[in-house]
Amino acid sequence: MDFYANHTRILVAVDSIIFGFNENDTELKVLLLKRKFEPAKGEWSLMGGFVRPEESLDEAAQRIVLQLTGLDNVYMEQLYSFGDPDRDPGGRIISVSYVSLIKINEYDRELAKHHGAFWIPLSELPKLIFDHNDMVSKALRKLRIRARTQPIGFELLPEKFTIPQLQRLYEAIYQAPFDKRNFRRKVLTMGLLDKLDEKEKETSKKGAYYYKFNATKYEELLQGGFNFEL
Amino acid sequence: MDFYANHTRILVAVDSIIFGFNENDTELKVLLLKRKFEPAKGEWSLMGGFVRPEESLDEAAQRIVLQLTGLDNVYMEQLYSFGDPDRDPGGRIISVSYVSLIKINEYDRELAKHHGAFWIPLSELPKLIFDHNDMVSKALRKLRIRARTQPIGFELLPEKFTIPQLQRLYEAIYQAPFDKRNFRRKVLTMGLLDKLDEKEKETSKKGAYYYKFNATKYEELLQGGFNFEL
DNA sequence: CCAAAAGTGTTCATCGTACACCCATGT
DNA sequence: ACATGGGTGTACGATGAACACTTTTGG
Numbered sequence: 413m414d415f416y417a418n419h420t421r422i423l424v425a426v427d428s429i430i431f432g433f434n435e436n437d438t439e440l441k442v443l444l445l446k447r448k449f450e451p452a453k454g455e456w457s458l459m460g461g462f463v464r465p466e467e468s469l470d471e472a473a474q475r476i477v478l479q480l481t482g483l484d485n486v487y488m489e490q491l492y493s494f495g496d497p498d499r500d501p502g503g504r505i506i507s508v509s510y511v512s513l514i515k516i517n518e519y520d521r522e523l524a525k526h527h528g529a530f531w532i533p534l535s536e537l538p539k540l541i542f543d544h545n546d547m548v549s550k551a552l553r554k555l556r557i558r559a560r561t562q563p564i565g566f567e568l569l570p571e572k573f574t575i576p577q578l579q580r581l582y583e584a585i586y587q588a589p590f591d592k593r594n595f596r597r598k599v600l601t602m603g604l605l606d607k608l609d610e611k612e613k614e615t616s617k618k619g620a621y622y623y624k625f626n627a628t629k630y631e632e633l634l635q636g637g638f639n640f641e642l
Numbered sequence: 643m644d645f646y647a648n649h650t651r652i653l654v655a656v657d658s659i660i661f662g663f664n665e666n667d668t669e670l671k672v673l674l675l676k677r678k679f680e681p682a683k684g685e686w687s688l689m690g691g692f693v694r695p696e697e698s699l700d701e702a703a704q705r706i707v708l709q710l711t712g713l714d715n716v717y718m719e720q721l722y723s724f725g726d727p728d729r730d731p732g733g734r735i736i737s738v739s740y741v742s743l744i745k746i747n748e749y750d751r752e753l754a755k756h757h758g759a760f761w762i763p764l765s766e767l768p769k770l771i772f773d774h775n776d777m778v779s780k781a782l783r784k785l786r787i788r789a790r791t792q793p794i795g796f797e798l799l800p801e802k803f804t805i806p807q808l809q810r811l812y813e814a815i816y817q818a819p820f821d822k823r824n825f826r827r828k829v830l831t832m833g834l835l836d837k838l839d840e841k842e843k844e845t846s847k848k849g850a851y852y853y854k855f856n857a858t859k860y861e862e863l864l865q866g867g868f869n870f871e872l
Numbered sequence: 873c874c875a876a877a878a879g880t881g882t883t884c885a886t887c888g889t890a891c892a893c894c895c896a897t898g899t
Numbered sequence: 900a901c902a903t904g905g906g907t908g909t910a911c912g913a914t915g916a917a918c919a920c921t922t923t924t925g926g
Contacts, residue, residue, distance in 0.1 A: 415680055420694065420695045421652055421653050422654045424651075424652050450645055465652070465727070467727065468725050469725030472725075490723065493699060493723045493738050496698045503645060506699065506738075508725070508736075575878085576877075591917075593879085593880070593881080593918085594916070596879080596880085598915090613925095617877075617878095617923065617924040618878050618879085619924085805906090806905070821889075822905085823890095823906085826906080843898095845905095846896090846897085846905060848895070848904065848905050849896080851905090
């Protein structure tokens with residue numbers, strides 16, 4: 413009953429590019445770890461793991477992020493599959509890569525520390541093992557494209573955030589400054605942000621109003637052919 | 643020296659969504675075949691095959707398209723990896739899907755016939771095996787996005803083509819009519835098409851001038867931060 | 873009172889879109 | 900001469916980009 417006998421089976425892994433942001437950061441960070449096993453032990457790498465016989469690729473990716481951060485229900489998207497036969501000197505492994513977006517404040521620091529994981533700003537990205545640097549570049553490219561046309565930026569911010577925080581996030585993603593008047597107008601005229609009565613007072617004396625992303629409204633607008641565009 | 647022993651190996655396949663167009667078509671077509679082996683023998687399916695131990699994913703995809711069409715140097719792009727453990731009732735198989743674009747006139751009809759392959763217009767897409775219908779939808783979505791921002795439409799046309807042919811292709815991709823004055827202006831003002839002295843006279847008495855896509859010019863413009871946009 | 877960040881409007885150029893008629897020619 | 904598809908220009912509204920000053924308040 414095995415229809416496909418006598419074909420070669422291959423090891424399949426999942427590698428996760430985990431981007432993180434803190435609401436007062438000015439730069440995006442990637443979660444990297446020091447590899448604890450051979451080959452390439454001690455070098456910088458992405459978090460990964462082998463796909464198990466009974467789980468889907470998405471499930472494997474979720475499991476891996478959960479193991480490292482303690483977070484469930486994280487935004488996650490498949491990126492690309494890397495299959496050069498020599499990409500891993502330890503053997504032929506096909507790697508399916510995933511991008512995740514995380515609010516740095518919400519993850520489990522102990523768990524990450526236990527795995528030897530660190531948040532590294534993109535500007536200080538070290539040399540990673542194998543083709544992991546390619547994975548990060550591809551992930552960043554995809555994030556930049558996605559963030560323009562889908563409201564995924566909010567995955568990197570807490571539920572309540574201020575417009576200046578949102579702007580700093582987008583500036584971090586695109587590594588380019590935006591005009592604050594144009595930016596504010598653009599995000600507000602979409603009508604997807606609900607203004608709260610509360611102010612954030614840490615970063616300025618005047619204080620900035622908090623806003624909340626209204627996901628329900630977004631779904632409604634989508635029905636009418638609405639296009640998110642930033 | 644096998645660092646990754648005692649992890650489960652999995653069958654990995656490549657499946658190709660092959661889109662084709664004929665310069666006087668008004669609809670996009672997909673190359674489908676009647677499956678010749680179990681499971682699901684006799685049902686419609688995409689062309690696929692297993693990844694061999696010594697080849698990369700891209701190489702496997704090229705090999706498969708070459709086998710079916712006799713064409714080498716075909717435009718090809720990795721699409722997505724499908725890994726639900728139950729996606730194939732014949733066993734656990736992870737499939738990496740690829741999209742290819744082909745000029746229908748140039749492929750080897752004999753070879754395709756020998757494999758039981760047929761060009762099926764998108765409007766008549768049948769029920770396919772497993773998750774192959776999902777693959778086709780995803781491929782179409784990707785093609786639509788790509789064709790707007792990269793000059794990949796030309797992969798579906800012969801070297802010489804007329805503006806009305808190009809317009810029909812884009813109308814086929816987006817299944818929507820375009821205004822011919824606006825379309826012509828847009829493609830010509832990009833400066834990527836070289837007008838030939840020759841006319842195509844089959845589809846009209848007046849005849850339409852042939853044009854050629856200037857890839858060199860495109861590369862040059864890219865350096866200067868040019869963005870293709872249709 | 874002053875430093876530091878939040879908040880606010882207008883102008884201009886550009887681009888996308890809508891729209892209708894003449895041209896060339898094979899039959 | 901006529902039917903068929905090829906080829907052309909303009910006007911208007913919408914959108915994106917550039918730009919500088921006032922407000923609030925903790926120290």
